[in-house]
Amino acid sequence: MSTIYVVSGSATAPTAMASYDAALAAANIHNYNLVAVSSVIPADATVETVGSAPDLGPAGNRLTVVEARATTGETGTVSAGLGWTTGDGPGLFYEASGTDPETVESAVREGLDAGRGLREWSFDDEAVAVTTADADGEGYTTALTVAAYGQSEPIL
16 A cells, blocks of 8 residues: 655745745655646555655655645735545545635635545545745745655656
């Protein structure tokens, strides 16, 4: 059985891309080439919230992820939420972002409800992780919550 790690990070830097990279570093997934997938959790996977990722392989490898991300260059709050629902078979991830953490969490839960309604799978558990960062308007601030699908793989 494989583990999907839910990690989070936030950071402020002089550019939007630099703040994103720094938030990835805070989650310890900054040295991988991220490949985004939509939302399905394989039936044999477990989901574990860990804050920052363990070593998932050599730098430069491909890492499959579902990512919630919010970036701002203004004063205020950014929130990135990721939720998941699992059962005996496959499961689902849903993500949302915005400026209010409660609204983001609500949007994630509504998405999970809608996704369950589209499938004839059994779902027993649900969880949501929201990462929030306060931006002071000095540069750019990024908040992210990412589900990293197990170990990285060589890209070449």
